[in-house]
Amino acid sequence: GENVEQHPSTLSVQEGDSAVIKCTYSDSASNYFPWYKQELGKRPQLIIDIRSNVGEKKDQRIAVTLNKTAKHFSLHITETQPEDSAVYFCAAKNTGGFKTIFGAGTRLFVKA
Amino acid sequence: EAQVTQNPRYLITVTGKKLTVTCSQNMNHEYMSWYRQDPGLGLRQIYYSMNVEVTDKGDVPEGYKVSRKEKRNFPLILESPSPNQTSLYFCASSWTGERNTEAFFGQGTRLTVV
Numbered sequence: 124g125e126n127v128e129q130h131p132s133t134l135s136v137q138e139g140d141s142a143v144i145k146c147t148y149s150d151s152a153s154n155y156f157p158w159y160k161q162e163l164g165k166r167p168q169l170i171i172d173i174r175s176n177v178g179e180k181k182d183q184r185i186a187v188t189l190n191k192t193a194k195h196f197s198l199h200i201t202e203t204q205p206e207d208s209a210v211y212f213c214a215a216k217n218t219g220g221f222k223t224i225f226g227a228g229t230r231l232f233v234k235a
Numbered sequence: 236e237a238q239v240t241q242n243p244r245y246l247i248t249v250t251g252k253k254l255t256v257t258c259s260q261n262m263n264h265e266y267m268s269w270y271r272q273d274p275g276l277g278l279r280q281i282y283y284s285m286n287v288e289v290t291d292k293g294d295v296p297e298g299y300k301v302s303r304k305e306k307r308n309f310p311l312i313l314e315s316p317s318p319n320q321t322s323l324y325f326c327a328s329s330w331t332g333e334r335n336t337e338a339f340f341g342q343g344t345r346l347t348v349v
Binding site for chain 1: 268270275276277278279280283285291293325336337338340341342343
């Protein structure tokens with residue numbers, strides 16, 4: 124069945140460095156790719172998303188890139204801060220929104 | 236305020252005792268879904284619903300039931316809970332089709348089955 128692979132499972136960076144999380148999806152009908160941040164004990168919340176007709180999107184320190192041919196999409200966080208420490212999930216959703224498939228998550232630690 | 240509300244937030248129950256976790260959204264979203272979150276496994280979809288009276292299985296539907304009698308409500312039913320259903324559960328809702336958007340998540344329900 125469809126799946127989304129997410130790497131790495133754990134990422135530790137020094138404050139101020141960049142962090143990159145990568146996802147690969149299998150369903151070529153996927154056309155919407157959101158990224159969620161989940162802080163400890165809280166619900167996942169959207170931080171950025173991208174649609175299949177766009178290759179890159181940026182929002183301040185966060186950017187997402189999409190390579191439809193390779194079925195890859197990535198989250199880039201620049202100038203990381205301790206408050207960026209959380210679990211990040213990528214997801215892929217197909218046309219019509221029948222299913223959302225989530226990656227297994229990346230636990231990001233930003234060391235001060 | 237746009238929100239998805241789940242109840243209860245915490246529940247401890249015994250094996251075999253039927254329970255229902257409620258989920259309600261006030262955004263008129265067509266799509267609603269239930270997920271369970273377990274360490275190292277991320278969010279796995281249990282059931283989803285495209286609209287009233289339209290439901291379908293996700294990746295891990297065994298041991299669960301759902302219903303969608305009204306657009307705003309999507310309860311999750313465990314007819315005979317077992318310890319392997321101990322988990323953190325999230326309900327979510329979103330638009331579909333051309334308005335395909337992010338999922339809004341409820342606060343989560345931490346269920347323990349002993």
